[in-house]
Amino acid sequence: MTVKIVTDSTADIPSELAQELGIEVVPLKVRFGTEEFLDGMNLSSEEFYQRLIEGPTLPTTSQPSVGEFAEVYRHLGEGSDGIMSIHLSSKLSGTFNSAKQASEEAKVCCPIEVFDTLQASMAVGLIVLAVARAANAGAGMEELTALAEDTSSRSEFFVMLDTLEYLKKGGRVGPAMALIGGILNIKPMIILRDGEVNELAKERTRRKGVARLIRTAHEFGTIDDMAILHSTTPDEADSLASNLSRLLPEGRQPVISRAGSVIGTYSGPGALGIALIRSATS
Amino acid sequence: MSQSSNLHQPSNALDGQDLISMFSAATAALRKHSEMVNRLNVYPVPDGDTGTNMLLTLERMLDTASQIKSQSASEIANAMWEGALRGSGGNSGVILAQLFKGMSTSFAGCDNVGPLQVAEALTEARDFAYSAVGNPVEGTMLTVMTEAASAARDSATNAGTVLEVFEASSIAASAAVENTPNLLARLREAGVVDAGGLGFWLVLEGIRLHLSGQNAALDAELPDYVDVSDSATGLAQEFLHSTEDEEYGNCTQFTLESTSEGASLSLDAIITSMNESASSVVVVGDSNLVKVHVHTETPKELLEYARTLGKVDQIRIQNMDEQRRDYAESWRRLAANADTAMQVPIAVVAVAWGEGLVRIFREHGATVLIAGDTMNPSVQEIADAVDAAPSDNVIFLPNNRDILPAAQQAVSISSKTLRVVPTSNIPEGISALLEFVQTRPLDENVEGMEETLSSVTCAEVCLSVRSVNLDGVDAAEGQVIGLLERKMVVSGDDATSVLLNLLGQAVAPDSELITLYWGGPMDNRQAELAAESVSNQFPDVDIELLPGGQPHYHFIISIE
Numbered sequence: 001m002t003v004k005i006v007t008d009s010t011a012d013i014p015s016e017l018a019q020e021l022g023i024e025v026v027p028l029k030v031r032f033g034t035e036e037f038l039d040g041m042n043l044s045s046e047e048f049y050q051r052l053i054e055g056p057t058l059p060t061t062s063q064p065s066v067g068e069f070a071e072v073y074r075h076l077g078e079g080s081d082g083i084m085s086i087h088l089s090s091k092l093s094g095t096f097n098s099a100k101q102a103s104e105e106a107k108v109c110c111p112i113e114v115f116d117t118l119q120a121s122m123a124v125g126l127i128v129l130a131v132a133r134a135a136n137a138g139a140g141m142e143e144l145t146a147l148a149e150d151t152s153s154r155s156e157f158f159v160m161l162d163t164l165e166y167l168k169k170g171g172r173v174g175p176a177m178a179l180i181g182g183i184l185n186i187k188p189m190i191i192l193r194d195g196e197v198n199e200l201a202k203e204r205t206r207r208k209g210v211a212r213l214i215r216t217a218h219e220f221g222t223i224d225d226m227a228i229l230h231s232t233t234p235d236e237a238d239s240l241a242s243n244l245s246r247l248l249p250e251g252r253q254p255v256i257s258r259a260g261s262v263i264g265t266y267s268g269p270g271a272l273g274i275a276l277i278r279s280a281t282s
Numbered sequence: 283m284s285q286s287s288n289l290h291q292p293s294n295a296l297d298g299q300d301l302i303s304m305f306s307a308a309t310a311a312l313r314k315h316s317e318m319v320n321r322l323n324v325y326p327v328p329d330g331d332t333g334t335n336m337l338l339t340l341e342r343m344l345d346t347a348s349q350i351k352s353q354s355a356s357e358i359a360n361a362m363w364e365g366a367l368r369g370s371g372g373n374s375g376v377i378l379a380q381l382f383k384g385m386s387t388s389f390a391g392c393d394n395v396g397p398l399q400v401a402e403a404l405t406e407a408r409d410f411a412y413s414a415v416g417n418p419v420e421g422t423m424l425t426v427m428t429e430a431a432s433a434a435r436d437s438a439t440n441a442g443t444v445l446e447v448f449e450a451s452s453i454a455a456s457a458a459v460e461n462t463p464n465l466l467a468r469l470r471e472a473g474v475v476d477a478g479g480l481g482f483w484l485v486l487e488g489i490r491l492h493l494s495g496q497n498a499a500l501d502a503e504l505p506d507y508v509d510v511s512d513s514a515t516g517l518a519q520e521f522l523h524s525t526e527d528e529e530y531g532n533c534t535q536f537t538l539e540s541t542s543e544g545a546s547l548s549l550d551a552i553i554t555s556m557n558e559s560a561s562s563v564v565v566v567g568d569s570n571l572v573k574v575h576v577h578t579e580t581p582k583e584l585l586e587y588a589r590t591l592g593k594v595d596q597i598r599i600q601n602m603d604e605q606r607r608d609y610a611e612s613w614r615r616l617a618a619n620a621d622t623a624m625q626v627p628i629a630v631v632a633v634a635w636g637e638g639l640v641r642i643f644r645e646h647g648a649t650v651l652i653a654g655d656t657m658n659p660s661v662q663e664i665a666d667a668v669d670a671a672p673s674d675n676v677i678f679l680p681n682n683r684d685i686l687p688a689a690q691q692a693v694s695i696s697s698k699t700l701r702v703v704p705t706s707n708i709p710e711g712i713s714a715l716l717e718f719v720q721t722r723p724l725d726e727n728v729e730g731m732e733e734t735l736s737s738v739t740c741a742e743v744c745l746s747v748r749s750v751n752l753d754g755v756d757a758a759e760g761q762v763i764g765l766l767e768r769k770m771v772v773s774g775d776d777a778t779s780v781l782l783n784l785l786g787q788a789v790a791p792d793s794e795l796i797t798l799y800w801g802g803p804m805d806n807r808q809a810e811l812a813a814e815s816v817s818n819q820f821p822d823v824d825i826e827l828l829p830g831g832q833p834h835y836h837f838i839i840s841i842e
Contacts, residue, residue, distance in 0.1 A: 201719065
C-alpha cells in the first residue's frame with residue numbers, strides 16, 4: 001500500500017521517467033481549430049511544433065475536466081493509502097481548480113491532497129519526481145505533502161524565449177512584466193515568481209541568452225536537481241546540460257525534457273529553459 | 283564701472299552690474315564665433331557642438347543673473363554660477379561653468395571686487411574645472427584656463443588694473459590656445475587648435491574689448507593661427523557677422539552657380555534680393571559661384587527665386603524652430619507624464635535623437651529627452667526631465683560622451699535619486715536599457731546596466747565636414763568616413779563601401795549580430811541595398827536593419 005502520485009501533462013516529465021516511477025499524468029488538451037488532441041498522447045512533438053510554426057491558426061489549450069480528474073482519482077484510489085495530485089500554478093491555468101474540485105466530488109475512500117506548486121513545466125516535474133521517489137520509498141501523505149511544499153519553495157524556473165508573441169497571445173504575460181515588443185528584435189527571458197511570469201532580462205542574441213541562463217543558474221548556489229527544457233532545439237539543450245551538470249551533486253545529470261504541446265503553445269519554438277531545485281542549505 | 287561704486291571704492295573695482303556688462307560682452311564675442319568653434323572638432327563629424335554648448339551656457343548664465351536686481355558682485359556671481367550650471371551642456375559647457383563657480387567662491391560676501399579677486403576667481407575656476415572632469419587632459423580648455431589664471435595673478439600682484447588683468451590673461455590664453463596642438467597629438471593630427479580653449483579665450487577677449495571701450499559683438503576677431511581658409515570654415519565664419527538677431531525660422535544654405543550663357547552673378551544684387559524675404563543674410567563668393575546663408579520662414583519660395591538667378595546646389599535647410607519645438611514638446615510630454623502617468627519603482631530617462639531611435643527607447647520603457655542636432659541638453663534640462671519622470675528613482679542614459687558631464691552635474695541639483703549609467707553612444711544606450719528590469723533594485727539595475735557597456739561595439743558612417751588627416755586616415759571635405767568607437771578608420775566616396783570596410787575592421791570572430799540604424803542622407807532603398815551587401819560579406823552574422831532617423835549619420839551601427 002503506497003501513496004499514488006498524479007500530475008498533469010504540463011509538468012513535461014519525459015514519459016519513460018513517469019512510467020518508471022509510476023506517475024499518473026493527466027493530459028490537458030490542445031486544439032487546432034476544430035481538431036482536439038490530448039497533450040503528449042495522440043499528437044507527436046514533431047507534428048505539434050510543425051503545426052505551431054507553419055499552421056494558419058495558433059492552437060488553444062484547455063484544462064482537464066473535473067470528471068476526467070475524478071475518474072483518475074477513483075481508479076487510483078482503490079487500494080492505496082492516498083493520492084498526491086501535484087499541478088502547475090493556479091495563476092496560469094485552471095488545472096489545479098479542476099483537480100481540487102474533483103478531489104471533493106470523486107467520493108474516493110483514501111485521502112487526496114491537491115497541491116499548487118505555483119510553478120510550471122519541468123519545475124513542477126522536478127517536484128513531482130522528488131515526491132514520487134519518496135512515495136515509492138514508502139513515505140506517507142503527511143511527509144509527502146511537506147516534501148512538496150519544501151521542494152516547491154526551493155524551485156526555480158527561467159526560460160529564454162525566441163519571441164514573446166506566443167506568451168502574449170496566450171495571455172500569460174504577468175502584470176509585473178513590462179510589455180516588451182516593437183521593432184527591435186530581442187530574446188525575452190522570463191522567470192516564474194509567485195506563480196506568475198516575470199521578466200528576467202532581454203537579450204539581443206541567443207548566445208547572450210544562453211550565457212544569461214547559465215549565469216542565472218549559478219546565482220542560485222548549490223543545486224539538488226535540475227532539468228533542461230527546450231521546445232525545438234535539442235542540441236542546445238544537450239550542451240547546456242553538459243555545461244551545468246557540474247552544479248549538481250556528483251554522479252547526477254540534468255533531466256532533459258522537451259516542452260509538450262501545451263507549454264509549447266505558450267513558449268513557442270526556440271524556447272530554452274532551466275528548472276532547478278536549490279539545496280536546502282543555500 | 284558704475285558711478286555709484288566709483289565714489290566709495292578703488293577706481294578699478296567692479297560691482298554686480300559691471301559683471302553683467304562684462305559677461306554680456308563675453309557672450310557676444312563667443313556668439314560671433316561659435317560656429318567656427320563648432321567646426322574645430324577634432325573629428326570632422328557633422329555634429330560638432332563645442333561652440334553651441336559654451337554659448338548656451340553663457341546665455342543661461344546671463345538670463346539668470348539679469349533677473350537679480352542687485353549691485354552686489356557676490357550676489358550676481360552666485361546667480362551667474364547658478365544659471366551657468368543649469369544651462370551648461372556638453373563637456374565644454376560644464377567646464378566653462380566652473381568659471382562662475384570660481385567667481386562665486388572668490389567674490390563671496392563682496393559687493394565690489396578688484397583685480398586680485400578677479401585673478402583669484404580665475405585660479406579657483408581652473409581648480410574647479412580640473413576636478414569637474416574625470417580625467418583631465420592637457421592641450422584643452424583646462425590648459426588655457428591654467429595659463430590665463432597664471433597671467434592674471436602675475437598682473438594683479440604687480441598692481442595691474444582690472445583691464446590689465448584681462449589683457450594679460452587674454453594674451454596668455456591666446457598663446458595657450460595656439461600651443462594646444464603641441465600638447466595633444468589628436469589636435470596636431472587633425473590640424474586644429476582646441477575648440478573649447480578657443481571658446482574660453484573668446485570669453486576673456488570679449489571682456490577685454492568691453493573694458494577697453496570696444497564693442498565685442500563687432501570687434502572680436504579670431505587669432506591668425508585659427509585656420510579659416512577652407513571653404514566650409516571660412517564661410518561659416520562669414521555667416522556669423524550677423525547673428526545678433528534672435529529670430530529662428532529655417533537656416534537655409536545653398537550654392538548658386540552662374541548658368542553657362544556667361545551671365546555672371548552679382549553679389550550685391552543677390553544680397554539685396556535675399557534681404558527682402560530673409561534675415562541673417564550672408565553671401566560670399568565671386569561672379570561664378572556664391573554660397574548663400576539666410577534665415578527664412580519660407581525656404582521653398584526663396585529657393586524658387588534663387589533658381590531664377592542660377593544653378594542652385596548643396597541645399598541644406600535646418601529648421602531651428604523645430605529643434606526648439608522638439609525641446610518644448612519633450613518638456614510638455616514629461617510634465618504631462620509627471621501628472622498623469624502611473625508611478626513606477628524606477629524610471630529610465632534616455633537622451634535620444636532621430637524618430638526611429640526615439641521610438642526604440644520609448645518602446646522599451648524609457649522616457650526620452652530629445653536632443654537636437656548640435657544641441658546637447660543642459661544640466662537644467664536634464665534635471666527637469668528627471669524631475670518629471672514617473673518615479674523618485676531615476677536612471678539616466680546620456681547616450682553621448684559629451685552629455686555625460688552635464689548629467690553628472692544634474693545629480694547635484696535634482697530633487698530625486700538620480701543614477702547616471704555612462705552610455706557614450708546609442709548602441710550602448712540600447713544595451714543598457716534592455717538590461718533594465720523594473721522589478722529589480724536600483725543598485726542591481728545600475729550595476730547590470732554598466733556591465734553591458736563593454737559587450738557592444740559602436741561604429742558610425744557620416745560625411746566629413748572638413749579635410750583632415752587623422753589616425754593615419756585621409757579624408758577630404760564631403761567624403762564619407764567610418765568611425766569605430768569614435769576613431770576614424772576609413773574614408774571613401776561611397777557609403778556602402780565605407781560601411782563594408784568599417785565592418786571588416788569591427789566584426790570579430792564571435793560577433794553574432796550587426797544592427798544597422800540608418801538615417802542621415804540615406805533612403806530606405808539605399809539602406810536595404812547596403813544591408814544586403816553587409817549580409818553577403820558576413821554570412822554567419824545576423825543583420826538587422828532599422829530606421830534610426832538620426833540626422834547626418836548614414837549609419838549608426840551596433841556590433842555584438
